[in-house]
Amino acid sequence: MTPAEHPPIPPRKVGVLLINLGTPDAPDAKSVKRYLGEFLSDRRVVEIPQILWQPILRGIVLTTRPAKSAHAYGLVWSEEGSPLAAITKAQHRSLQGAFGPGVMVDWAMRYGNPSIADRIAALKDAGCERILLAPLYPQYCAATTATANDKAFEALAAMRWQPAIRTLPPYHDDPAYIAALKASVEAGLAALDFVPDAILTSFHGMPQRTLEMGDPYHCHCRKTARLLGEALGRELVVTFQSRFGRAKWLEPATDTTLEALPATGVKKVAILAPGFSADCLETLEELQIRGRESFEGAGGTHFAYIPCLNASDNGIAMLRSIIGRELAGWVDVP
Ligand SMILES: C=CC1=C(C)c2cc3[nH]c(cc4nc(cc5[nH]c(cc1n2)c(C)c5CCC(=O)O)C(CCC(=O)O)=C4C)c(C)c3C=C
Numbered sequence: 240m241t242p243a244e245h246p247p248i249p250p251r252k253v254g255v256l257l258i259n260l261g262t263p264d265a266p267d268a269k270s271v272k273r274y275l276g277e278f279l280s281d282r283r284v285v286e287i288p289q290i291l292w293q294p295i296l297r298g299i300v301l302t303t304r305p306a307k308s309a310h311a312y313g314l315v316w317s318e319e320g321s322p323l324a325a326i327t328k329a330q331h332r333s334l335q336g337a338f339g340p341g342v343m344v345d346w347a348m349r350y351g352n353p354s355i356a357d358r359i360a361a362l363k364d365a366g367c368e369r370i371l372l373a374p375l376y377p378q379y380c381a382a383t384t385a386t387a388n389d390k391a392f393e394a395l396a397a398m399r400w401q402p403a404i405r406t407l408p409p410y411h412d413d414p415a416y417i418a419a420l421k422a423s424v425e426a427g428l429a430a431l432d433f434v435p436d437a438i439l440t441s442f443h444g445m446p447q448r449t450l451e452m453g454d455p456y457h458c459h460c461r462k463t464a465r466l467l468g469e470a471l472g473r474e475l476v477v478t479f480q481s482r483f484g485r486a487k488w489l490e491p492a493t494d495t496t497l498e499a500l501p502a503t504g505v506k507k508v509a510i511l512a513p514g515f516s517a518d519c520l521e522t523l524e525e526l527q528i529r530g531r532e533s534f535e536g537a538g539g540t541h542f543a544y545i546p547c548l549n550a551s552d553n554g555i556a557m558l559r560s561i562i563g564r565e566l567a568g569w570v571d572v573p
Pocket residue numbers: 260261262263275284285304308321323376380382383443444445446456481483514515518519520521
């Protein structure tokens with residue numbers, strides 16, 4: 240082979256792939272059904288033998304839930320599309336160039352689009368021989384962090400020339416993350432015209448069984464809340480939201496807590512969702528809309544939702560710090 244015949248080799252680069260959960264392509268029942276079908280067929284998410292689960296999923300869940308969920312998505316959809324996708328894209332834009340000219344930043348979703356396989360292939364084609372996979376979940380959970388990494392390794396299994404891979408560790412107790420949350424809560428509280436009697440931190444729930452089987456998620460959530468409470472100098476109420484199915488989930492539940500608080504004298508609350516790196520259906524519809532309705536319906540007088548870190552200056556500085564650290568030895572981050 241002459242040098243001219245050799246396949247082209249682009250200049251070597253490093254890639255960072257931001258990964259979040261995924262969202263439907265449109266707020267209609269057909270798109271939601273496709274998305275939920277993929278999401279809820281993941282064995283890391285629903286740990287019931289497929290032979291038992293698939294008939295329930297196909298026969299009940301996917302015939303009833305998509306229409307209801309599509310309505311909920313319609314309430315939070317924006318001109319830029321689903322909030323989760325729009326915010327993840329904005330985080331990627333803000334981080335592009337942040338680690339120097341040799342580092343490309345891209346984004347992907349575990350379910351739906353843009354897919355992890357496509358974006359890994361694009362980074363590799365652009366010359367990234369080393370890729371940091373960054374699932375944007377502060378608290379490790381097999382149903383989120385592990386499945387995102389599994390999907391990336393599945394894509395690598397089909398590649399002749401694999402990039403070298405690193406994965407972003409959970410950052411639930413990272414001082415940069417706690418400091419970013421503290422600043423966000425303080426700014427959120429300063430903008431209110433009331434002083435909350437309680438601050439709730441609501442984390443996505445998981446079946447109680449996953450805690451018993453050794454998933455560190457519950458402990459990571461509690462530690463985040465403890466450290467944030469210490470940083471703020473006040474105790475926080477920890478709750479778990481978005482219960483799904485009949486099994487016992489982590490408690491206390493966000494919805495029942497919001498309904499119970501007014502009777503205990505807590506009439507003014509502020510709520511945040513520190514486990515979500517981007518606002519999405521679960522925060523904007525479940526907390527900001529339905530959470531407020533349940534709290535006020537039960538006699539609460541003041542309710543405030545404090546947004547996720549999203550692509551705020553504060554949130555981006557935190558991501559830059561935790562991602563930059565993982566690139567050590569690959570590049571000199573400026
Ligand atoms: C068994 C069901 C589910 C488990 C386990 C689960 C874990 C889990 N999920 C997130 C983050 C998100 N979940 C989102 C939506 C969502 N989650 C479930 C079910 C489980 N989640 C469903 C059915 C849905 C879809 C919406 C609905 O029909 O209610 C989202 C938002 C997606 C969006 O498009 O905005 C996020 C983000 C975590 C962090 C987690 C475990 C720790």
